[in-house]
Amino acid sequence: MVRSRRAAWVPYLLVLPTFVFLGVFVAYPMVQAFLLGVTDPTTGRVTLDHVAQMTSDLHFAPSVRDTLVITAIAIPLQIALGLAMALLVQSRFAGHSIFLYLCAVPIGISDLAAGLIWLSIFTERGFLNALLFDLGRITQPGPFLTYDRPGWLLAAVVLTEVWRATAIVMLILLSGLQLIPKDYQESAQVFGAGPWQTLRWVTLPLLRGSLQTALIIRTILAFEVFAPVMMLTGRLLPVLAGESYLWYSLYRNPGVASAYGVLILLLSGAFTWTYLRLLRPHPGEVRA
Amino acid sequence: MSVRQTGRVTRRQLITRGSVLAGALAASRLGARPAFGAGAPEVVFSTDQLIPLQEQEWARTSLMAGFTKTTGIPVRLIAEGDGPYVDRLVAEAKAGHGTISATGALHGLYPIMLSANLIRDMAPLQKQLDAMKDRTFYRDLLAASHMGGMQAFIPWMQATYVFAAAKSSLQYFPNGRNPMRMTYDDLLQWGQNMQKAAGGQRRLGFPVGPNGLYGRFLHGYAYPSFTGAQVERFKSPDAVAMWQYLRRLWGVTHPSSFTYEFMYEPLLSGEVWVAWDHTARLIPALRQRPDDFVVLPSPAGPRGRSFISVIVGLSIPKTAPDPDGGAKLIEYLTRPSTQLATLQGDGFFPVSPQVAKSATSGWVKVVADGVSAQAGAADAHTALLPIGLGARTAEFVPIYTDAFQLIVIQGKNIQDVLNAQAAKLAALYQAQNAVCPPPDPAITPCKPE
Numbered sequence: 187m188v189r190s191r192r193a194a195w196v197p198y199l200l201v202l203p204t205f206v207f208l209g210v211f212v213a214y215p216m217v218q219a220f221l222l223g224v225t226d227p228t229t230g231r232v233t234l235d236h237v238a239q240m241t242s243d244l245h246f247a248p249s250v251r252d253t254l255v256i257t258a259i260a261i262p263l264q265i266a267l268g269l270a271m272a273l274l275v276q277s278r279f280a281g282h283s284i285f286l287y288l289c290a291v292p293i294g295i296s297d298l299a300a301g302l303i304w305l306s307i308f309t310e311r312g313f314l315n316a317l318l319f320d321l322g323r324i325t326q327p328g329p330f331l332t333y334d335r336p337g338w339l340l341a342a343v344v345l346t347e348v349w350r351a352t353a354i355v356m357l358i359l360l361s362g363l364q365l366i367p368k369d370y371q372e373s374a375q376v377f378g379a380g381p382w383q384t385l386r387w388v389t390l391p392l393l394r395g396s397l398q399t400a401l402i403i404r405t406i407l408a409f410e411v412f413a414p415v416m417m418l419t420g421r422l423l424p425v426l427a428g429e430s431y432l433w434y435s436l437y438r439n440p441g442v443a444s445a446y447g448v449l450i451l452l453l454s455g456a457f458t459w460t461y462l463r464l465l466r467p468h469p470g471e472v473r474a
Numbered sequence: 475m476s477v478r479q480t481g482r483v484t485r486r487q488l489i490t491r492g493s494v495l496a497g498a499l500a501a502s503r504l505g506a507r508p509a510f511g512a513g514a515p516e517v518v519f520s521t522d523q524l525i526p527l528q529e530q531e532w533a534r535t536s537l538m539a540g541f542t543k544t545t546g547i548p549v550r551l552i553a554e555g556d557g558p559y560v561d562r563l564v565a566e567a568k569a570g571h572g573t574i575s576a577t578g579a580l581h582g583l584y585p586i587m588l589s590a591n592l593i594r595d596m597a598p599l600q601k602q603l604d605a606m607k608d609r610t611f612y613r614d615l616l617a618a619s620h621m622g623g624m625q626a627f628i629p630w631m632q633a634t635y636v637f638a639a640a641k642s643s644l645q646y647f648p649n650g651r652n653p654m655r656m657t658y659d660d661l662l663q664w665g666q667n668m669q670k671a672a673g674g675q676r677r678l679g680f681p682v683g684p685n686g687l688y689g690r691f692l693h694g695y696a697y698p699s700f701t702g703a704q705v706e707r708f709k710s711p712d713a714v715a716m717w718q719y720l721r722r723l724w725g726v727t728h729p730s731s732f733t734y735e736f737m738y739e740p741l742l743s744g745e746v747w748v749a750w751d752h753t754a755r756l757i758p759a760l761r762q763r764p765d766d767f768v769v770l771p772s773p774a775g776p777r778g779r780s781f782i783s784v785i786v787g788l789s790i791p792k793t794a795p796d797p798d799g800g801a802k803l804i805e806y807l808t809r810p811s812t813q814l815a816t817l818q819g820d821g822f823f824p825v826s827p828q829v830a831k832s833a834t835s836g837w838v839k840v841v842a843d844g845v846s847a848q849a850g851a852a853d854a855h856t857a858l859l860p861i862g863l864g865a866r867t868a869e870f871v872p873i874y875t876d877a878f879q880l881i882v883i884q885g886k887n888i889q890d891v892l893n894a895q896a897a898k899l900a901a902l903y904q905a906q907n908a909v910c911p912p913p914d915p916a917i918t919p920c921k922p923e
Contacts, residue, residue, distance in 0.1 A: 227865075244876050310675075310730060311743040326673055329745075332729035333883055420683045420732035422883075432684060435557040438586075438868035 216451065223444035236441035240433075240449075243442075249424035253453075255340065256415070256425065257408040260347040264404055265397070267348065268355030273385070275356070276363045286360075293353045301417030304346045308418070331418060339419045346414045351407065355400045362396025363389070398465040405461070406454045426450050516548040517799040521578040522559040523631070523786055524551070524820065532819045540815070541806045547799055556583060556868075563592050563791055572793025576800035578807075581618055581785035582859040582867060584626040589864040593789045595624040599801055603628065608810050610826045614856070618785050621861060627787025628804055631813075631822035634781055635690060636844050637770040638737070638756040643747035644768070646671050654847045656773045658699065658719060665726030668747055679728045679746030682878075683735040687752050689871035692878060694782035694857040695750075696720065699775030703914040704857055708899055708922035709892035712776070717881050717888045724882045741767070752784070753841060757821035764837035769844025771851060778853040780913065786822065855913050862908030873898050896922040 226233040240246055271289055275282050292300065307313045308330045315327035330338055366389065374384045390397075412428035421428070430446035433439050524533045530553050538549040552562070552574070560583060566572040567590065579587070587593050596619070603609045615629040639653070646667035647653050651660050661678075668677040682688045693704050700716035701707035728734075728746050737751035738759035749756070750772070760767050772781045788807060790800040806812055813824035817838060823845065824830045830842075848854065860870050877895045880886045903910075903920040910920035 244879060305733070309743075310745045326675070328675065329728070329730045331733070333732055334729070416684055418733070421879075422732050428684075435555060436684070436868060437872060438557060438560075438865070 219444045219447045219451075222440055223448045225441070227441060236439075236445040239439075240442050240445045243429075245421065245424040245429055249426050249429045250449075252340075252423050253409060253426045256343055256347065256411075256423075257405060259340075260344050260351075261401070261404050261408060263344070263348050264352045264355045265400060267352045268400065269359055271352070271356040272359040272363055275360055289356060290353050292350050293357075295350070296413075297350060297411060298413040298417065300346055300350045301414030304342060304349070304414065305417050308342055333422055336422070339423050342418050343415050343423060346418065347408070347411065350414065351404060355404060358400040358403070359393065359396050362393045362399075365396075366392045394465050394467070398461055401461050401465075402458050405457045409450050409454050409457075426453075515796060515799070516550050517575045517796055517803055518550045518552065518573050519576045519578070519800075519803060520552040520554075520559060520562060520574045522554065522556050522580060522583065523578060523822075524553040525555065529553075529820055536819055537807075537812070537815065540812065541803060544806070545802055547802065549803065556580075559583075560586060560590075563587065564590055566791065566793045567592050570793065572791055572795055574791050575794040575796040576788060576790055576803045578630050578786060578788045579627075580859075581627070581787055582861065584787065584789075585621060585861050585864055586867055587789075588622045588624075588626055591792065593626060593791055594794075594797070596628050596789055597625040599790075599804065600625055600628055602801075603805065603808060606805075609808060610828050611808075612825055612827055614783070615785055615825050618858065619787055627789045628808060629785060629825035630788045630807055631786040631816060631820070632825055633753045633784040633786075633822050634845060634848065635687070635695070635750060635752050635784075636756070636772060636781075636841075636848060637748060637750050638741060638759060638767050638844075639748040639770055640741070640744075641766055641768055643668060643677065653768070653770050655851070656770060658696075658723075658773045658775045661773050662719070662723055662726065664748065665723065669726050676726050676728045677747040678723075678726055679734055679737055679740050679749040680731050681734045681737050681749075681751050681755070682731045683733050686735040687755070688731075688878070689875045690752075690782055691750060692720075692874040693871065694859075695772050695780055696775070697874075698780030698855065698857050698913050699773065699777055702777040703910070704860070705899055705903070705910050705920050706914045706917070706923055709889070709896040710923070713892060714888050716775075717877075717892070720878070721882050753823075753845065754821045757837065757841060760837040760840055761821075764840055767840065769841050771844060771848030774851070774853050778855050779848070779851050780855050780857050781848050783849075783856050783858065785825075858912045860908070860911040863902065863906045864908075866902060866906055869902055873902070 223236055224232055224234065226235065275286050275289075279285075295303070305312075309315075310327050310329040314330065315324070318324045319327060331342055332338070370388050370392065371384055374388045379387070410427045412425050412431055415423055415425050416428050421432075426446055427450060430443045430450070433446060434443035519538070524530055530551065533551055533553070538551055542548050554562070559579065563574065563577065566574060577593070584593075600616075611629050612632075615632065619625050619627050619629060637656075643664075644653060646664060648660050648663040648667070651657075653660075656664075665676070665678040669675065680686075680688050680691065696716055697704050697708070697713070700719070701710055701712040707713060728740070730740070730745065734740055736755045736758075737746070737749035738756055740746040741749050741756070741759040742762060756769070760769070772779060788804045790797050790804070794800050807816075808825070810824075810826060810829045813826055813829045814832065816822055817824055817829075821841070823842075849856075860867065863870060873895050877891055880891045881888050900921050907919045909916050909918040914920065
């Protein structure tokens, strides 16, 4: 009797520290940010002024659009590339461990530094100009990232994001791949499935859980990104997190900054929910 | 009290131990501390200046070290951006228990600090400083330090915004014109000439990046030079003519300008030949290659040559744990020898007319020549940063930079944009009941006519 009562409590006791940690450092700041976003700082009353100020700002609509566009282009690229790299490493070709380490290098680089690296490639006195000049393809260096070439700006940001974040997708998918028992693939081969068929009908379905994790993590982080974007494009390609930062640090308005924060939270939540629904296990499905 | 002291000792021991791991440089600095620290509590000095790493290093190892050497009091420097800087002072005031004993900030932040009741009246300390023989202060700086019925700060440093140009670019300056008396038409012509000479590449640069200071060029330089006012004539026909000019100027401005935040970088790389920026953001280029660059005054427009005078002031928070130590530090920072060292180390100009005259060599002279040509021009008039907007001070500049974005980059109708932005300006000044910033007439609340 005593034993079973203790056993019933043990799981709750074990999750308690995590629960407290998340409560103090995640849930509480989240509630506070939400309150900041809807409270008038002088009267303390509930107000939608900050939201109105946010939506009427000149940079609001472009920042929503650009954040979604960058996410919509960069994430599929990251997932596809990350999957290809993970499969390549999993095939254990000669030198695969060096390849793995090289691919993982960007994980250790801060996003601001990543922005700086790519800016130093694309500026007028940058590496790309030097290379093209040395190859004799251009007669004099010129700037690539200019305000009248929004396509170039977007491409540079997507490239930086893909370079910076594909490695983390690869690591998540690689660990997922390693969880899949070899038996499944061997059985598929016994039944005459080619490599493509094995990938499509055996590996990918079993990888669904890892894909879901990678998608959720990458999408949430994509909504938060702003340092490399600001580095490369200034404010010509405004993004939500960048606007939040500028409203806080430049305009000294925590209310509107929080309104942006809440918007990012809602968007991240909506996307996470969608991923969880779309990639949920079918009844009776086996997951690696 | 004894509890707090015990706490301090353990923390110091902890820091000293940590510094062994942190590296030789940090270790040598902290390791030296106990020798000074015996009996002398440290003074914490916070500032929104000295943020770049090199400046912080200089401030710690040279500026503040000099104070510790003469007084035996160690200084802990906290340098952070405007946002966290004010937040820290507010947090200490709210807690009713402070750590900061002296603070130094931009003139424009003081109205915010006054409205939050964070700082002490500096008039008594000013009286003590005035009694010292070697202490002089520019009159206009002292005038700016009085606000809300008290003296909010002791003048510490000053700066302005000027043009820096590669000497090789002067050959493209319009024929027969004097760069030291540049007009806005000269500037445009110069930009066009450089573009021709560089095979179509644009070589004039402005800091239009998100943290760049281009907004200051709009409200403190272009507007008063074209319209005679920063706010009052915001949507006037003169202002429309100014925006038409700015569109043409943008046509000869380097297309990467929207990422520039510190103009010394593109100047040193050769990406731009002529750049406008804050003196502190140009000086690294002059320091590295003093023989290659000149400093030129800002241009004159139809209504004269307007420029901004940036003032940084020192004060003591109400919650200061050691106001005497803070006052000692302020006395040290306003000494003539410290002022000269500050100019050489950080590029900020002395607040004392006597000290200013004594800088006569190297890059310091190059900058001083340009700055005095600007301030001493017959058609010069000073624009001051807006005051009295309180907690909403930071909303002022975006009204101008957003207008730039809409008119120059997006090509919207000038008068429509100006009318809409003028309504925002009027609402801001109405809500805060603030006076127009000089050179505008002193109307309260300020309103674009």
